Amino acid sequence: MKQRLAAIGTVETLPHRVAAFLSREIESGGLNPGARLPTEQELSEKFGVSRNVVREAIAQLRADGMIEARQGIGAFVLAPEQRATIRIDREALKDTYNMARLFELRCILEAESAALAAARRGKEHLDSIKAALDRMGGEERWEEGSIDADLLFHREIARATGNSYIHTFISFVCEQIRQSIHYARMTNPLHDLVEINVGEHVRIYDALVAGDPEAAEAAMRAHIVGAANRVGVKLPLSKTGGAK
Amino acid sequence: MKQRLAAIGTVETLPHRVAAFLSREIESGGLNPGARLPTEQELSEKFGVSRNVVREAIAQLRADGMIEARQGIGAFVLAPEQRATIRIDREALKDTYNMARLFELRCILEAESAALAAARRGKEHLDSIKAALDRMGGEERWEEGSIDADLLFHREIARATGNSYIHTFISFVCEQIRQSIHYARMTNPLHDLVEINVGEHVRIYDALVAGDPEAAEAAMRAHIVGAANRVGVKLPLSKTGGAK
C-alpha cells in the first residue's frame, strides 16, 4: 500500500521531465519520423541540465523504440509502428470519451477471452477466480480492497485462457483504467464511490464453472458495459460515433 | 529502408545489455516484487561498467514501470501489474507455440475490430484500405513491399474503428509478428517466402464496403487463421491446449 502510494506520488526527476517533453514533441508532430533531434549538448543547454540527464532521458525514449541514436551522427525519430512498447497517456484518459474508447477495447479483449477461459479453465483456475469473487463481496468491502479483488478477478480469468499475452494485455488495460479512476477520485472528492456489482461477476463465474463459452462471453460483455456506466462512461459507443 | 535495416541491426549498447540482464532477472523471478536491487555502485562493479551505464539501464527499467528508484534508499522491483508499458520479448517468439498465442490474441483483437470498422468506416477509410489492397496484389509484388502493404491494410482497418487504442494495440501486435517473421527468415534462409493470400483480403474489404459487421468479422477470423497457418503456426489452438 505504502509502495503504491509512493509509486503514484513519485517525484518527477529531471530525466523524466526531459523525456516527457521530447515525447510530447514527437507525439504532437513537432518532430516527425526521420527527423534528427538536437545534439545532446544542445538539449542540455536548452533545458539547463547536465548531459547525463539528457542521456538518461534519451535512454528511456530509445527503450520505447521512439527514437534511435547512432554513434557519430545523432538521434532520430522513429515511426510509431516501430515502437517496442505500448504506453497509454494518463492525461488523455481524463477525457471521458477516451476512457470510453479504452473500455471498448477492454470489452473486445475480455469478452472473447472469457469464452476461451470457459473452454480451457482448470480446477485451480476456478479456485483462484472464486477466491477473488469472495474477497469482492466478503469482508473486504473497504474500497481499495474490493477494487483490487475486482481486478484480480479479471486477471485470473485472463490467466485461465492459458495465453500469457492475453493475460498481459488485459492486465495492462485494466490497470490503466483502475489508476485513472483512482486518480480522478483523488482530485475530485465529490465523485461517488465506485460500486461493484457482485451479481454480474457471479454470472460470469457461473458460466466459467459450467464451461459455457457463449454464456461467459455474454456475461462478460454485459459486465463491462455495466462497469463503464457505473463510472460515468456510456457504452456501447454509437455505431458511427467513433469515426470522424 | 536503410533506416529499418539500421534499426534491426542496431548494436547492443552497454546500458541495453545491463537493462536486459536485470529485466530477465526480474522476469525469471530471481528478483521478486518489492525486492531491492543492488546499489548502482555494486552493479557497476559487477558488470564492469561505469555508474552512468548502470543509471541509463535503470532509467529504461524505470520508464517501463518495472522498478522504482528512491533517492537515498535504493531501487525496488515493482509488481507486474504496475508496469507502465507492454513489451513483448522477441526471443520468446522464436518458440512456435508462443507465436501461436500471439496470433490468437491478434485474432481476438482484429476480428471484432473488423466488425466495428464495418459499422463505422467512412469513405476515406475505404479508400486508404483499398489503396493498401491494390499495393498488395499490384506491381509491388516484391516481398518487403507487399508485406508492408499487408500490414498497412490491417492498420487502416483498425483506424477505421475510430478508436485510437484499438489502432495502437493492433499495430503493435502486427508489427511484433512481422519483425519476428522477418528475423526468422534472415537467420533461416531455407524458410519459404511468405505468401500473401489476396483473396482473403478482398473478402474482408468487400464486407467493409457492404457495411456488414458479421461478414467482416468472419472474413477477418478466417484470414488470420490462414495467415498463421501459412507461416507454419497452427490455429486455432486446441480448446484445452492453452491451460496447463
Added chain:
DNA sequence: TTCAATTAAGTTGTAGGATGATATGCATCA
C-alpha cells in the same frame, strides 16, 4: 533510563569534463 537532537554513513540525483568510437566532409597529394 528515556527520549530528542545531532552526527555519520550510505544511496540516489545531478553536474561537468575527459577519452574512445564512428560518420561525414574537406583538403591534400599522387
Added chain:
DNA sequence: TGATGCATATCATCCTACAACTTAATTGAA
C-alpha cells in the same frame, strides 16, 4: 581524377565530485 588522410561533429563510455535524501548510530540532556 581518385584515393588518402585530417579535422570536425556526434554519440558511447568513463571518471570524479557534490547535492539531496534516508537511515541508523551517537550524543546529550531531562
